[in-house]
Amino acid sequence: MTAASAWSWRALRLAPPLLPLLPALVWLPVLLLLPGLSHGGGWDLIGQFAGAAFKPSLDPLVLSSAFTGLGVTVGIALLGWALSLVLGLVGGVLSSRTVWRTATGSALPAECIRRLLAVPRAVHELLWGLLLLQLLGLQPVVAVLAITIPYAALVARVVSDLLDALPTAGLEGLRLAGAPAGPALLTALGPALQPGVISYGGYRLECALRSATLLGVFGLGGLGTDLRLTLQSLQFRELWSGLWMLLLVMLVLEALLRVLRQRWGMPARFGLSRRSVGRGGREVVLGALLLLPLLVLVAVALGVNPLQLGQLQPLPPWTADWPAVAALPWPALIGSTLALTLLAAALAVGSAPLLLLLMAPWPWGRALMQAIWALGRLWPPPLTALLLLFVLQPGVLTAALALGFHNLGILGRLLLEAEEAAPLQAEEALAAAGAGPRLALLYGRFSALARSYLAYGAYRADVILRETVVVGLVGAAGLGSLLLEALSSFAIDQLIALVAVYVLLTLMGEDLSDRLRRRLLAA
């Protein structure tokens, strides 16, 4: 780069509040391409789908089936979440540099465990589910483990990051005063860790509910099964019976977690300021105590039996044909998967602040937007993809819209939460000085949120990379569709190769997004 261009680049640097809007530029080409992709043949189906929302089926059979399914989904989510939290905490402590340095003087074991935990994390819960189905058979424990394994690895990563980011002055003080490693760590870091862990733990429960629904879509039990079958057979009224129930549960759960978070003084998911030790430690403990019998009850009701873990089945007989695996069109497959990821991430990350700004002057617009976001979060992406196919041609863009919509729902809500928690003064000052509501919001509150929002968006991008597996239905010629094909042919050799590629891609994506996040947060 020449000196002149470097100079002009610097002069063009965007004001921070505009940064989160940058990814929304992707809408320009998307809007240009959409008319060409649209075939419009299924608007009547979309109309029927939307109309059915207002008259869901009230047939007792449908309702009882949806209700049972919902119970299974919530139960799976709860068990998977609780297990992953416990395992994740242990894993987090084990992969913390600070802990190992204090205990043994070397951070090397932490690094090794960290790398090792990246593998279970890189495999989507759906793949874990389908793999465990082969090993364990059609048991409820499969869905629970499918959530537990990747989630535990994720929680471990977050916990260890939280631990290593804590100031160590107190710890060093205690060690110098002669305290043994264990008690010193617990005293110095334990209380400081609590708010972050509880806040993140609550958020994981929301994620677990979404994952459990998705697993159902692929046949691992629960309401997702009903959703997929009713959508595929175009029984929209029956579909909405289940959908409304799920929406209700999700909104109640989110509201509950929000109240608890505020009550216990926990930071929001990407809060601005770190707060001190959470209040209400006693309530937290009490909550955990109440949760235990509930979990046991759920496990009994679902028929989750840990003993089944001992009865592993062999894989189906298979032959390896590695030259054929190597001959697959890998560059094209990987290319289209990466394109799908970037497109979906840009759509989701960019649209949330853009929509928030557009709707700023109209309270009813905001309410409508929030309702649509809630639907996006709730509605598993493969089903959105199928709906989109009624009016759009299949392809990477359609798949990206489906994934983008789902993640927009998640990002949007987090942004809204952070926005509500951000201080109002700057915005009020701007508004009082005569700036319009949009500009006041943009420069008043977004400027403070911009970097942490983008940093979170970068993290979301590697989640989206894993999620590309689930929209194989429309993402013609991507890794996801090949994976579904390999599964249905019981082509274990191809499966191994595909999972390995996904792991590699996710690890690279994680590394990239980590760097991006560090840069964003450091600046």
Add this chain to the structure above:
Amino acid sequence: MLPLPFRPRLPRASVRLALLAGLALAVAPAALPPQLQQAAAQLGGAQAQQKVLRISAIPDQNPEKLNRLYGLVADELSRQLKVPVKYVPVTDYTAAVSAFRTGDLDLVWFGGLTGVQARLQKPGARLLAQRDIDAAFTSVFIANTSVGLKPVRGVKGLAELKGKRFTFGSESSTSGRLMPQYYLSQAGVKLKDFAGGAPGFSGSHDATIALVQSGAYQAGAVNEQVWKSSLRSGKVDRRKVAVIWRTPGYPDYHWIAQPNLDQRFGKGFTGKVQKAFVSLRRSNPQQAQILELFGAQQFVPAPVGQYSAIEKVGREIGKIR
């Protein structure tokens, strides 16, 4: 980071609570296993597996119909065989095969391909019965009328589908994927010849019809039986979607049973199950309802040799390895 705020009132109560919590956490695992073991015994543990005959089917139709149909089948089998019969719904063709292999399903209504996959993965599995229509089952290629595809005379005519957006049903469907792909390959059409470099997989016959009718895909292949029942129920808009070709007949759906039913339910049990299916008659009102939902006049014993053609095609296409 702020310094930790000093909290003078922390110790006593909190410590007691924390101790209590710790104690509860420590005791909980000890309390857990017996309850779970009890639950396991109730819910599909070893004993229950001996008693209940678990039937299932690949999900090729809408769930409401599946639930109604297999509820009736379970009742009828239970009446004839004098054992409790439970219908276990499965949402995915692949999951049905896997659950049969792992022994979680005793008796499954498989398609041609999934049945062969299941028998290859579970040696000794017994092929029991098929419908009268399954010895020569057919698929139809359908197209959106706006595309202007002409009715196909011979199999070679399918070559006109090159460059079109095309969808199959489920990846492992015999009538919605395997045989249509076989005939496409006879016309020289490879999967990468379709628009976008690959065909779609709608997941079910109903979805294929809806997606071709809407125009998302310009053409597709479906089970002719489902196509006809969609025509009858008025789900199909004949102005928007039409048949362009019907395949020759091939063997499709059939009941497959676990190899160990006789050990678990008594000598000759597998034979009794087969007889129960083959003896269903239209003259009996309850049985007529079942046959009607299956779209059959009656069930007949299925000859194993018939499905070697499906296995051969499956191997050619790479769905059986």
